[in-house]
Amino acid sequence: METTREGIVCSNLDQMDVVFDRTEVLHDTPTSYCPGCSHSVVHRLIMEVVEELGILEKTIGVAPVGCSVFAYHFMNVDMQQAAHGRATAVATGIKRVLPDKIVFSYQGDGDLAAIGTAETIHTINRGENIVMIFINNGIYGMTGGQMAPTTLEGDVTSTTPLGRDIYRQGHAIKITEMAALMDGSYYVTRQAVNSAKTVRKCKKAIKQAFQFQIDGKGGTSYVEVVSNCPSGWKMTPIEANKKIDEQVLDYYPLGDLKTPPKGD
Amino acid sequence: MGKKLLMKGNEALAEAAIRAGVKGYFGYPITPQSELLEYMATNLESRGGAFVQAESEVAAINMVYGASGTGTRVMTSTSSPGFSLMQEGVSYMACAELPCLLVNVVRGGPGLGTIQPSQGDYFQAVKGGGHGDYKLIVLAPNSVQEMADLVYLGFDLADKYRIPTLILSDGALGQMMESVEFPEYNVEEHLVDHSSWTTVGRENGREQHYITSLHLLSEKMEEINIHLQDKYKKIQENETRFEAIQTEDADILIVAFGLSSRSSQKALELAREQGLKVGILRPITLFPFPSEELKRLAKTVKGILVVEMNAGQMVEDVRLSIGSNIPVDFYGRMGGMIPQPDEIVEKIKSLSKQVKNLAG
Amino acid sequence: MAKIHGHVKIEIENCKGCELCVNECPQDSLKMSKNINEKGYHYAVLNDDTCTGCTNCALVCPEAIITVYRESKTAKEKIATITDVKNNISISVN
Numbered sequence: 001m002e003t004t005r006e007g008i009v010c011s012n013l014d015q016m017d018v019v020f021d022r023t024e025v026l027h028d029t030p031t032s033y034c035p036g037c038s039h040s041v042v043h044r045l046i047m048e049v050v051e052e053l054g055i056l057e058k059t060i061g062v063a064p065v066g067c068s069v070f071a072y073h074f075m076n077v078d079m080q081q082a083a084h085g086r087a088t089a090v091a092t093g094i095k096r097v098l099p100d101k102i103v104f105s106y107q108g109d110g111d112l113a114a115i116g117t118a119e120t121i122h123t124i125n126r127g128e129n130i131v132m133i134f135i136n137n138g139i140y141g142m143t144g145g146q147m148a149p150t151t152l153e154g155d156v157t158s159t160t161p162l163g164r165d166i167y168r169q170g171h172a173i174k175i176t177e178m179a180a181l182m183d184g185s186y187y188v189t190r191q192a193v194n195s196a197k198t199v200r201k202c203k204k205a206i207k208q209a210f211q212f213q214i215d216g217k218g219g220t221s222y223v224e225v226v227s228n229c230p231s232g233w234k235m236t237p238i239e240a241n242k243k244i245d246e247q248v249l250d251y252y253p254l255g256d257l258k259t260p261p262k263g264d
Numbered sequence: 265m266g267k268k269l270l271m272k273g274n275e276a277l278a279e280a281a282i283r284a285g286v287k288g289y290f291g292y293p294i295t296p297q298s299e300l301l302e303y304m305a306t307n308l309e310s311r312g313g314a315f316v317q318a319e320s321e322v323a324a325i326n327m328v329y330g331a332s333g334t335g336t337r338v339m340t341s342t343s344s345p346g347f348s349l350m351q352e353g354v355s356y357m358a359c360a361e362l363p364c365l366l367v368n369v370v371r372g373g374p375g376l377g378t379i380q381p382s383q384g385d386y387f388q389a390v391k392g393g394g395h396g397d398y399k400l401i402v403l404a405p406n407s408v409q410e411m412a413d414l415v416y417l418g419f420d421l422a423d424k425y426r427i428p429t430l431i432l433s434d435g436a437l438g439q440m441m442e443s444v445e446f447p448e449y450n451v452e453e454h455l456v457d458h459s460s461w462t463t464v465g466r467e468n469g470r471e472q473h474y475i476t477s478l479h480l481l482s483e484k485m486e487e488i489n490i491h492l493q494d495k496y497k498k499i500q501e502n503e504t505r506f507e508a509i510q511t512e513d514a515d516i517l518i519v520a521f522g523l524s525s526r527s528s529q530k531a532l533e534l535a536r537e538q539g540l541k542v543g544i545l546r547p548i549t550l551f552p553f554p555s556e557e558l559k560r561l562a563k564t565v566k567g568i569l570v571v572e573m574n575a576g577q578m579v580e581d582v583r584l585s586i587g588s589n590i591p592v593d594f595y596g597r598m599g600g601m602i603p604q605p606d607e608i609v610e611k612i613k614s615l616s617k618q619v620k621n622l623a624g
Numbered sequence: 625m626a627k628i629h630g631h632v633k634i635e636i637e638n639c640k641g642c643e644l645c646v647n648e649c650p651q652d653s654l655k656m657s658k659n660i661n662e663k664g665y666h667y668a669v670l671n672d673d674t675c676t677g678c679t680n681c682a683l684v685c686p687e688a689i690i691t692v693y694r695e696s697k698t699a700k701e702k703i704a705t706i707t708d709v710k711n712n713i714s715i716s717v718n
Contacts, residue, residue: 007669036642040686093330196680
């Protein structure tokens with residue numbers, strides 16, 4: 001399928017190399033995500049990493065409850081669907097009985113930082129050698145746009161119609177900073193996918209996280225991806241990605257919060 | 265093998281599980297079953313399994329879910345309040361058809377309750393304690409020997425039918441010490457090949473396996489439910505187990521499981537000494553319930569006395585099963601109290617009188 | 625005629641009209657079509673020949689429906705021929 005009805009036609013395509021193509025580790029199924037949703041981008045990055053690292057035959061993912069509950073319909077690896085908040089417990093169960101496999105969990109902000117907080121803290125505390133992917137878009141998308149633990153002060157959601165008030169609803173929680181403080185975490189980083197530049201960096205970080213697991217490095221590798229929710233934020237994808245640059249990243253700055261000690 | 269050991273119920277169960285090939289134990293401490301967790305902590309990893317003391321029962325059951333999805337023999341154990349916490353995970357596992365062994369060493373409730381034994385979780389166990397239409401295979405031991413024996417059976421049934429199987433024990437059985445002999449059991453011969461559905465990585469590039477209990481399309485969800493119900497029917501037809509003690513000439517039939525069956529056995533002795541023809545039907549599988557055998561016995565006995573350590577739970581299934589006019593009486597102690605043999609004999613006597621009056 | 629250094633192909637039926645690729649293209653080569661696909665979305669198209677094959681669009685595309693091509697080094701225009709290397713090296717410029 002390609003654009004031939006309109007737009008430019010290339011005269012010397014046969015003299016060109018393909019420098020970017022859709023990875024085979026994504027299902028052909030079009031995603032059910034909203035236009036512009038960061039989930040789709042991160043799914044793609046994880047699958048590209050799985051393909052490039054050659055770990056398709058031993059990768060098992062755990063899908064959360066939330067917009068990405070059907071992650072297994074898009075990511076073409078063995079996956080288990082976990083109860084809300086429990087993805088890292090499920091991942092622990094898999095990794096403990098099959099320690100040679102590569103296991104990753106994929107969670108939204110409600111899953112990881114609300115109902116699953118105990119599992120999040122204790123999985124990291126035990127230093128489970130898994131990759132945790134945290135999609136932080138400051139809202140509960142699947143259920144209609146309610147406040148998340150990471151919703152910023154002042155942001156309007158369906159359960160904070162007047163904007164989040166820190167005295168009534170608490171602060172936006174800095175769970176990734178908590179993860180970095182724990183001895184069980186090995187690599188903790190915060191990335192974004194709201195521009196080509198951040199996408200490139202994010203992919204590098206995800207690849208690093210998986211490589212650490214392949215190398216059997218003790219401890220949990222944790223990648224937070226500051227993401228958008230155009231539908232929940234009631235913005236266009238371009239506006240939503242701009243909000244990340246102009247507002248969200250001030251509170252949740254990008255970069256590595258914890259890197260392994262040198263020589264490790 | 266062939267050696268008689270003196271062991272505590274909880275520990276006998278744990279030892280049996282290790283011999284039955286359990287390779288993953290995920291649990292949380294709670295009285296009166298913490299010894300099971302501790303036995304696993306001490307012994308499982310040196311004998312080839314993975315042990316995790318989870319942060320809660322909620323986490324534990326989800327670890328069991330994940331590990332079970334790899335086709336590994338796994339289990340957890342808890343007591344009543346902890347089993348309540350696990351219900352969501354159990355419902356998910358029942359729907360996703362994940363085999364595992366669960367153990368509930370029941371204590372007095374409701375609420376935080378007491379640590380003394382009880383049978384107050386019968387409904388929760390056999391009617392499906394979590395949401396949705398599902399059943400678990402429920403096995404009820406009444407001795408330390410059965411705490412061990414039913415583990416082998418439990419794992420085999422769980423694997424055969426892809427169903428979470430529950431051992432419904434109680435605080436006394438968990439704590440008491442009796443002699444136990446572990447049978448010969450070749451794990452390899454009993455393991456089932458689950459490779460058609462397990463999530464272990466797309467080996468040799470095979471197509472993706474995924475495990476889920478989410479089926480948004482109602483037509484599909486109904487299909488899944490019909491499949492589950494068919495499975496439960498098959499289990500009902502093939503896996504019912506019970507013990508019948510002197511039932512063939514009984515006038516009064518005691519129906520009791522677990523610890524209450526032990527008191528009832530003593531009561532039977534005392535009653536028979538006094539010339540009363542008493543028998544005991546002891547369900548070993550609570551699901552599937554021995555309805556057929558009960559129906560059969562209801563034709564020959566004159567009255568049924570159900571003895572439980574609760575407010576009257578299994579008695580409802582007894583009444584449902586027999587569908588006849590013979591009196592069904594109930595004797596129960598709650599909150600951790602154990603029915604005593606002499607109390608049961610009194611009830612047998614009064615039921616006998618009642619039955620005689622009805623006849624005459 | 626200007627040289628095309630890069631090119632993209634877009635699976636327009638799976639485009640959801642998010643416009644992130646249009647926004648990200650440093651050459652402004654991409655544009656949203658006035659037409660809609662079967663799902664009702666306006667889709668992105670390559671509008672002129674200034675594409676350099678930088679892959680920015682494909683990187684931000686949530687649907688992974690963009691394939692990016694870039695001129696390979698072997699396809700450069702011949703500018704000179706070197707002959708008779710053993711004896712006299714002679715170079716003739718085209």
